[in-house]
Amino acid sequence: MKVYRYWMDTGVDLRVRGGADAYLRGCPSRDVLDMIGSKWTVLIVPALREGPLRFGELRRRLDGITQKSLTQTLRTLERDGLITRTQYPTIPPRVEYALTDLGLRAVALLAGVRDWAEANLADVLAARAAHDARADS
Known part of the structure; x- marks a missing residue:
């Protein structure tokens, strides 16, 4: 088992961290950090905090995002379990995006990053x- 072997080689028992250590080159948690660290993720997840939004509503809320970037980020967030995509059988089709429980747990963190950026902009x-x-x- 990879986790156990790392523990044997280094004395660091990753079992207490669920087997993850982002400081290790091959750790899959780095992929999660890439997703969480995306500027669009930092804006999309908190934008959904108040409830589901349609694609167009999200695009208007996120001034400057391209349709392609929004589509790609929404697909990534859905794949990673932070949002759900619900398509309603109407004409024209209506699609809404909403946070999952996992996404709700990320809201405070990501809103905090955005708040920090806004509060410290002048110093930066x-x-x-x-x-x-x-x-x-």
């Missing part, structure tokens, strides 16, 4: 400007 921009000024000297 000042740091960038100072860095760029030093680099140009």
Whole structure:
């Protein structure tokens, strides 16, 4: 068993972490971090916090997202179990996206990342400007 072998080789027992250690190159949790770290995931998941939204509603809420990026991100979130896609048998077809229990557990984390970015934007921009000024000297 891979987890047990890692424990034997290093003394780190990953069984207490459910077998995951994102610091390891081959750990599948890195794929989850890629998905969670996507700017569109950080915006889509909290946008669904209040309830289901249709594709067009999400696209209007996420100013600047392309149809392709929204479609790809929604497919990824559905595959990873954070959202559900419900298609209603109407004409024209109506599709809604909603958070699953797993998605609801991610809302606070992802909204926190967005809140931090908004609250610290001025400091980040000042740091960038100072860095760029030093680099140009």
